[in-house]
Amino acid sequence: MTTPAPAPTGRRERKKAATRQALADAALNLFLARGYDQVTLHEIAEAADVSTTTLLKHFPSKEALVFDEDADQEAALVAAVHDRSPGTTIPQALCAHVKHVRLRAADSDPRYTDFFNLVTATPALSDYAHRMWMRHQAALAHAITHDAGLPPGDPRSAALARFALETSALAHRSENPELAVDAAFELLEHGWNATAALRPGTGHSSPAGLDPL
Numbered sequence: 001m002t003t004p005a006p007a008p009t010g011r012r013e014r015k016k017a018a019t020r021q022a023l024a025d026a027a028l029n030l031f032l033a034r035g036y037d038q039v040t041l042h043e044i045a046e047a048a049d050v051s052t053t054t055l056l057k058h059f060p061s062k063e064a065l066v067f068d069e070d071a072d073q074e075a076a077l078v079a080a081v082h083d084r085s086p087g088t089t090i091p092q093a094l095c096a097h098v099k100h101v102r103l104r105a106a107d108s109d110p111r112y113t114d115f116f117n118l119v120t121a122t123p124a125l126s127d128y129a130h131r132m133w134m135r136h137q138a139a140l141a142h143a144i145t146h147d148a149g150l151p152p153g154d155p156r157s158a159a160l161a162r163f164a165l166e167t168s169a170l171a172h173r174s175e176n177p178e179l180a181v182d183a184a185f186e187l188l189e190h191g192w193n194a195t196a197a198l199r200p201g202t203g204h205s206s207p208a209g210l211d212p213l
Helices: 013-035 039-045 052-058 070-082 089-104 113-122 123-134 138-149 153-170 178-197
Strands: none
Touching: 013 039, 013 052, 013 113, 013 123, 039 052, 039 138, 070 089, 089 138, 089 153, 113 123, 123 153, 138 153, 153 178
């Protein structure tokens, strides 16, 4: 979901930022009112009182009008690893971050529930959002490698980054998204052998809310 950027200082930068925000707001309003596939770029440009050419200078595609948080998302993922509290493992930090960002409460923005439903019901937007999110894999893997003191290119960092990011899609396909994220990171934290040990008769209990496997 496109969010207002910090106010730029120069007049030219302020004008560009205002035009960009007006386009994003117009697009979201039209998409929510009529559906993504029923709205054209020309209609969005007209609603924001600019030309289609101007729109395309700010947003390279129709999908991009809906999502404008790419750089912020990557920085936040890296910070979740580097700035985590003492005693918090990397999987624990990423689990909390995924739940906070990807499963954030609807009251963070009055329109968020409608926005989420729009994305979920529109394959073009769902696919675009997932591709954007997964583009952060390399940066996240680098952060994990650096923080854990592993050699450059260590495949374990790449695997953890990949699977941590994929938990978002898993959650959105689940009837209980938060439980799905917890279960996925429980597996990433402890591995399959530890998970298998939770079966009945082993003397161990299941994680809260999870049925034994």
